[in-house]
Amino acid sequence: MAFGAGTAMAATECVPSQWGPDDELGSANLVTPERTMEALKLVKQGKTMPLGIVIDSKTPAFAPRSLSLQIVQPNQQGGQRLPFGYPANYNDDVLQTWIGIGSQIDGLGHLGENGLYYNCNNEKDFAGITGLKKMGVHNIPPLVGRAVIIDMAKHAGKDFLDAGEHFGSAEIQAAAKAQGVEIREGDIVLFHTGWTENKLDSDPDAWVSGEPGVNNEGMKWLASQNLMAIGADTWGVEPVPAPKGDGVFYGHVLALQEKGIYLLETMNTGPVLRAGANEFMFVLGQARIRGTVQMIINPVAMF
Structure with a gap:
């Protein structure tokens, strides 16, 4: 399977949020009673499964965490x-x-470009040493909605994708179509690459040194779908090493800064897929520590 090449990183101008110049929630604005009720319809067996992994002092993490x-x-x-x-x-x-260890949500104050973050917020104005003055993860309301898992490993015909292997919009759409997955506005879209299940325990140094993931072109396309969150069973969602021209973790900028879309890292997607669910109700209520940039999480898949 040939995965698409990433697009070159380009300088971006600050664009105010579609939810107004004072917005701090980004895609959490997509949580509505209507979408919650629609997601409830996906709970047909009454089953629940954790999307977070178990962590401890030996869990490898992005240095120096x-x-x-x-x-x-x-x-x-x-x-x-x-x-x-x-x-x-x-x-x-x-x-x-x-x-930022194990399964986590990246908030909108996590990564930006040239000192700017989501909704044109300048680091000088909100990034205090004792906590963010804006866009802290404690402000995010419970994220509840329809989630889908797209199995990119299956689409590639292998147990897991290799470090640096990447995919863009063409591969994402082809895999979704083959697996009967429809991506809709307000969705939580998760990717299964097999990386964590096959590398975290067997070769933790390799697991944290690289990963497969979504390239810039793919992230830009996903962001255009007006999603609530984008995640994967990898520690950074994007490929490491990055494709030529992409810039390391520039997809974070495309999602977090430019669109206000949350990122979900190290999601435990394998067990949910093996249970036969690639569409389910997603429920997340993270710990509310004031001013945090990210948070260790254990979302629940309900189906």
Whole structure:
């Protein structure tokens, strides 16, 4: 299978959001009661599956990101018991982590170009060291809608795509048509490349050093479909190494900055496909830590 070449990266001018110059939500504006009710119709078996992976201190991540977890028993040294009216004891968690590890959502303040982000926001005006003053992930409402998975590995006739292997609009549309998947406005579109299932455990260094994904031309086409979110079973959605002329992660700019479309990384798509569902109701309610750029997530596929 021959995957299409990416398009050259070009300088972009700031274009205000279709939802107004003060908008901070981007494609989350596409969450409506009507779309939620339509998505509910896809729940026919009452089954739910997680789209997030399990992570720990050994999970590879884009450098220098890391995670450290400690379990502690506060004020219980030497077998002390707590005076709760009974001899109480408990465990607590102390977590030190970068948030961009494992399954995650990229917010609109994550990546831009020449100091600008979504809706012409300048980094000098909103990117504070203690948190974003605008476009924090805590502001995103629950993302609920119709989701589809397009199996690009199956379309290529292999278990998984290789690092650097990329696909554009022609391959996406051909795979969707062959698999009976219709892409609609307001959808969450996820790609299955087989990369995480085949590389994360067996070769974690290779997993985090490269990946297959959507090239610039493909991302630009997807963004034109007015989607709620774009994701994949890879840690960055786009191919690494990038195709000649694409620029590393420039698809993030095309989606996040130019269109306000959220990106979903390291989605656990394989089990859902094997359950026979490439169309389902997607539900995400992320942790609401004020001012975050991204967030570790575990969306639910309901079908």
